[in-house]
Amino acid sequence: MQQILSIFFNHNFGLLLLFSAKQQRMEVKQVAFAGSYPTETQCPRDGKPEYAFIGRSNVGKSSLINLLTERKNLAHTSKTPGKTQLLNFFLVNGDWYLVDLPGYGYARISKGKRRQWEIMIQGYLSKRASLQCAFILVDANIPPQQLDIEFINWLGEKQIPFVIVFTKSDRLKPEELEANINQVQQALLEHWNELPQQFITSAVGREGREDILQFIDGINKKFYETY
Ligand SMILES: Nc1nc2c(ncn2[C@@H]2O[C@H](COP(=O)(O)OP(=O)(O)O)[C@@H](O)[C@H]2O)c(=O)[nH]1
Ligand SMILES: [Mg+2]
Numbered sequence: 001m002q003q004i005l006s007i008f009f010n011h012n013f014g015l016l017l018l019f020s021a022k023q024q025r026m027e028v029k030q031v032a033f034a035g036s037y038p039t040e041t042q043c044p045r046d047g048k049p050e051y052a053f054i055g056r057s058n059v060g061k062s063s064l065i066n067l068l069t070e071r072k073n074l075a076h077t078s079k080t081p082g083k084t085q086l087l088n089f090f091l092v093n094g095d096w097y098l099v100d101l102p103g104y105g106y107a108r109i110s111k112g113k114r115r116q117w118e119i120m121i122q123g124y125l126s127k128r129a130s131l132q133c134a135f136i137l138v139d140a141n142i143p144p145q146q147l148d149i150e151f152i153n154w155l156g157e158k159q160i161p162f163v164i165v166f167t168k169s170d171r172l173k174p175e176e177l178e179a180n181i182n183q184v185q186q187a188l189l190e191h192w193n194e195l196p197q198q199f200i201t202s203a204v205g206r207e208g209r210e211d212i213l214q215f216i217d218g219i220n221k222k223f224y225e226t227y
Pocket of ligand 1 (some may be wrong): 055056057058059060061062063065076103167169170171181201202203204205
């Protein structure tokens, strides 16, 4: 009996180890500001894997970046939209770049400035070889916005790898959240056969943090294996 029990326990322990190895989390141990750049050609050229975050202004981008990095004010959370107009690079764990991109869609902006934004963002996203994935933030509280859908369609056409991150999920009841997400999905399915991967997040409830970090970690592991 004792032998059977000990086999049982050993066996289980092995499983537990296996399980915890699989579930191992990426910890954000170190974040360093690497610089702000006006164009892709000026961005770091060390080839480290890169993840860009973008969305309409006020979507909750700074809050999400602060949540992911567990830094209170890494990306300046601001109530005045449209402040940052550069490609902001942060090196995480010395391994990968988190890139905070200036948002789109704020009203008080000149045509010239908007064009400048387009050139910078489109240049960066379409030329950047080390970009592994763009995270497109979409406010889960509101119906699909034309600008978001247009931007996502553009990424699809350019074949830039991206995922969608729904933000501020804490402000909604589960059924409202589902309805809004459904609407966005339907809008995308008008143009595409497949939906991109999606994450549901809340900077208030900390939802989605682990999933996004695990997703990044998975890509990083493959990236460093092949190099
Ligand atoms: N309830 C709630 N509010 C949020 C969340 N994320 C951001 N906000 C609020 O939304 C506003 C804009 O957030 P911010 O991160 O500055 O957006 P950004 O302009 O995209 O960088 C701020 O007032 C935040 O406090 C969230 O997950 N839940
Ligand atoms: Mg911001």
